[in-house]
Amino acid sequence: xxxxxxxxxxxxxxxxxxxxxxxxxxxxxxxxxxxxxxxxxxxxxxxxxxxxxxxxxxxxxxxxxxxxxxxxxxxxxxxxxxxxxxxxxxxxxxxxxxxxxxxxxxxxxxxxxxxxxxxxxxxxxxxxxxxxxxxxxxxxxxxxxxxxxxxxxxxxxxxxxxxxxxxxxxxxxxxxxxxxxxxxxxxxxxxxxxxxxxxxxxxxxxxxxxxxxxxxxxxxxxxxxxxxxxxxxxxxxxxxxxxxxxxxxxxxxxxxxxxxxxxxxxxxxxxxxxxxxxxxxxxxxxxxxxxxxxxxxxxxxx
Amino acid sequence: xxxxxxxxxxxxxxxxxxxxxxxxxxxxxxxxxxxxxxxxxxxxxxxxxxxxxxxxxxxxxxxxxxxxxxxxxxxxxxxxxxxxxxxxxxxxxxxxxxxxxxxxxxxxxxxxxxxxxxxxxxxxxxxxxxxxxxxxxxxxxxxxxxxxxxxxxxxxxxxxxxxxxxxxxxxxxxxxxxxxxxxxxxxxxxxxxxxxxxxxxxxxx
Numbered sequence: 001x002x003x004x005x006x007x008x009x010x011x012x013x014x015x016x017x018x019x020x021x022x023x024x025x026x027x028x029x030x031x032x033x034x035x036x037x038x039x040x041x042x043x044x045x046x047x048x049x050x051x052x053x054x055x056x057x058x059x060x061x062x063x064x065x066x067x068x069x070x071x072x073x074x075x076x077x078x079x080x081x082x083x084x085x086x087x088x089x090x091x092x093x094x095x096x097x098x099x100x101x102x103x104x105x106x107x108x109x110x111x112x113x114x115x116x117x118x119x120x121x122x123x124x125x126x127x128x129x130x131x132x133x134x135x136x137x138x139x140x141x142x143x144x145x146x147x148x149x150x151x152x153x154x155x156x157x158x159x160x161x162x163x164x165x166x167x168x169x170x171x172x173x174x175x176x177x178x179x180x181x182x183x184x185x186x187x188x189x190x191x192x193x194x195x196x197x198x199x200x201x202x203x204x205x206x207x208x209x210x211x212x213x214x215x216x217x218x219x220x221x222x223x224x225x226x227x228x229x230x231x232x233x234x235x236x237x238x239x240x241x242x243x244x245x246x247x248x249x250x251x252x253x254x255x256x257x258x259x260x261x262x263x264x265x266x267x268x269x270x271x272x273x274x275x276x277x278x279x280x281x282x283x284x285x286x287x288x289x290x291x292x293x294x295x296x297x298x299x300x301x302x
Numbered sequence: 303x304x305x306x307x308x309x310x311x312x313x314x315x316x317x318x319x320x321x322x323x324x325x326x327x328x329x330x331x332x333x334x335x336x337x338x339x340x341x342x343x344x345x346x347x348x349x350x351x352x353x354x355x356x357x358x359x360x361x362x363x364x365x366x367x368x369x370x371x372x373x374x375x376x377x378x379x380x381x382x383x384x385x386x387x388x389x390x391x392x393x394x395x396x397x398x399x400x401x402x403x404x405x406x407x408x409x410x411x412x413x414x415x416x417x418x419x420x421x422x423x424x425x426x427x428x429x430x431x432x433x434x435x436x437x438x439x440x441x442x443x444x445x446x447x448x449x450x451x452x453x454x455x456x457x458x459x460x461x462x463x464x465x466x467x468x469x470x471x472x473x474x475x476x477x478x479x480x481x482x483x484x485x486x487x488x489x490x491x492x493x494x495x496x497x498x499x500x501x502x503x504x505x506x507x
Contacts, residue, residue, distance in 0.1 A: 044479075214503065215408065217496045218480045225479045226471050233470025238449065 046228060047160040056162040057220045063165065064209075072202040086130040087200050091186060092141060093122045093129030098183040102144040106152045115142055143234060146183075147176025151235035160224055168227040331459035334434035335426050338452045338463070341371035342421040342438070345413055352415040357505055360410040368409055373455065373462035374402045380464070381477040385485045393490055400497050411504035418443040421450070429453070434461065 044050060076084065096119040103112035118139040126133045135141065150172050151157065158171025169177065181187045186197050216222035332340065344367040348360050355363060368374075378401040379386050389397065424437040436452040453465035453474075465474040484493045 214411070214507065215500070216480070217493070217500065218484055221480045221483045222476060225476045229471045229475065230469070238470055 046157075047224060049159060049161065053160065053162040053224075054220050056164055057223070059164060060162065060167055061219075068202050072199055072206065075199045076203050076206070084200075084203065087196060088204060089122070089126070089132045090129045091197050091200055092132075093119065093126070094184060094186050096122075096141075097185065098146075098180055099142055099144045101183055102146060102149045103142070105146075105149045106144065108144075111142060111144075114139060115144075145176060146179035147173050147231070148235045150176055157228075157231075160228060168223060170228075170231070173231075332461065334452075334454040334461040335423065335436055337371050337454065337461045338436045338438065339423065341367055341463070345409070346416070346420065349413050349416040349419065352413070357410055357414075360414065361406055361505075364409050365406050368406045369402060371463055372405065373457050373464050374398070374405055376455070376457075376462075376464055377401070377405075377474065377477075380474060381481045382485060383478060383482045385482055389490060396494065397490075400494060400501075404497050404501055407501045407504040411507060422447075432456070433464075 047053060079087075096115055100112050100115045100119065103109070103115055118134040118141070121134045121137070121139065122129050122132060125131075132141075147170075155172055161169050161171065161173070163169050163174075166177075186193060212219055212222055212226075345364070348355065348363045348367075351363075352360055375398050378398045381401075382389070382397065386394065420441050421438050422441060424439060426437070427435050429435060432455070434454045436454065438450050438452070440448045440450050442448070449467075449469050451467040452463050453467065454461040455464050456462075465472055467473070481493060484496065
């Protein structure tokens with residue numbers, strides 16, 4: 001979610017304002033179309049603006065096919081692997097400032113010490129962050145951001161949104177992304193660094209995007225579901241017991257309705273967005289830093 | 303000395319009892335953990351020979367392990383939700399058949415070779431609805447481990463996998479959203495055509 005914006009502060013504020021305007025436009029256009037989409041998507045309380053989102057998804061996909069992917073492929077082709085890893089480590093390290101801030105905001109004080117240590121070690125011994133020494137001594141990368149903090153504070157997730165050029169988000173994700181951008185030093189430097197940051201982000205999403213391409217019957221729904229589940233998993237620190245229970249329920253419902261003869265009321269309970277619970281926040285499980293949910297495709301990609 | 307001998311005998315008897323007990327358990331049907339263990343072992347074995355086997359070889363080798371450890375008929379029902387009732391018997395059968403092929407094909411495609419990966423068992427817990435969740439993680443050298451949680455339900459006298467949750471993303475939930483959306487928007491034939499296309503791509507890639 002850390003997208004580079006212009007280094008100029010005024011421009012940045014403009015960006016944020018225009019982001020809000022886009023958000024408002026989205027909600028308004030959403031209001032206008034809910035009547036139509038409601039019938040179609042009984043199962044989708046998380047995505048009332050599906051009609052609009054699908055269009056944006058298509059648009060982003062086209063932009064990716066014709067612009068982002070070719071550039072990212074060229075970057076991967078000309079840049080040696082160790083450089084790509086170094087660049088990835090560098091930007092991940094900068095994000096740790098934001099991780100530490102959000103650790104504190106979520107009252108995860110032990111973790112904030114851990115992440116401060118990680119940042120200090122990688123910035124010094126790790127040559128400004130290019131080498132990830134901290135992982136080797138057991139200081140793993142944690143993934144915290146302001147959207148997760150808002151979740152922990154009890155702010156509801158809101159509707160799913162696909163934002164032009166930026167991709168999947170939620171209502172809660174918009175202020176989250178604005179804060180994360182503000183807390184990332186990479187947002188305040190010149191164009192080349194931001195361009196590299198963008199390339200790095202796209203290049204690292206390659207595996208996930210390829211997996212979606214291969215596995216998804218409906219790429220829009222696949223992306224939405226995996227994004228929402230992934231964000232929920234992060235917000236609850238991998239402790240989505242609620243989703244396990246829901247799954248159990250589905251098992252029963254599926255089997256029951258299959259044998260009994262269709263219980264539609266039971267089915268409406270199964271909206272995936274409903275596991276947006278902000279309980280079970282303080283738990284020890286670690287999680288991954290990835291753009292999209294990891295895929296088994298990594299295991300033997302070539 | 304006599305005492306020591308007696309102690310040894312007692313220990314020996316305990317060992318015997320324990321192994322007899324373990325044996326009895328496998329006789330009466332595998333536990334949830336055993337089902338997952340067995341499947342993971344078979345999967346790793348196929349990965350180790352993945353290159354020589356090729357896609358078709360992996361598909362054949364994995365067919366029995368996947369269909370014996372997963373309750374694919376039940377999964378196929380769950381992923382289409384209430385749409386299941388609207389399908390004719392022939393359509394239901396067709397869906398189950400093609401779903402089994404898709405499941406095996408995606409394993410054969412995604413787990414194609416071996417570079418030191420392994421599964422590690424973490425814990426096992428019972429859910430409120432009489433299911434069992436086996437928590438494990440998949441270790442990939444030089445990469446972050448992936449959490450794999452298997453949700454199992456009892457079928458007959460054995461346990462079967464009905465859902466896999468990888469790093470918090472539930473496969474069942476994902477498929478259910480996709481399948482019901484396609485059925486509602488485009489209908490049964492489109493769904494079957496799309497699944498066929500995926501199976502086809504898996505075999506080529």
